Amino acid sequence: MRLNLKDIIEISGAHLPFSFEVDTDGLDFEGIQGFSSPVIASGEVINHAGALSVTGEIRCGIECLCARCLKSLQKELYIPIEAYLAEELQDEELEDTYLLDGDFADLGEIANDALVLNMEQKYLCSEDCKGICPKCGKNLNDGPCDCGEDQDPRLAVLAQLLEKE
């Protein structure tokens, strides 16, 4: 999505709001299975004494599996957008500075980068999810399984290793 900044590019203190649906085609997110709602970026471009900043957030619903118990989850994400726009890039410019194309800013690129950088590789149904028993496969959040004490400790170690990967 290209935003025309003609109306604020010469006016210090001016704001230009934006809101658009992010095109996620071609983006690959390992940790999720898909989006359950449109991915919407909104915020504003602000002219601070000639320096242009982009602030806002991306809202989306994701579908994923708990990394420990494999339960399917839906989560709402709020991902911050924080970027700067410049007519040319200096060597010392930070990574979050994007080039203007004349009076236009490519907000689609900024939103895509914010998504890619902030999407987690793993989601959990809860921080203290107990996972599944490596022996019988039972979801231990539903209660202990019958394997109990005699669970093979080597399998428990393996399960921990797999989780860390």
Ligand SMILES: [Zn+2]
């Ligand atoms: Zn879980």
Ligand SMILES: [Zn+2]
């Ligand atoms: Zn078990």
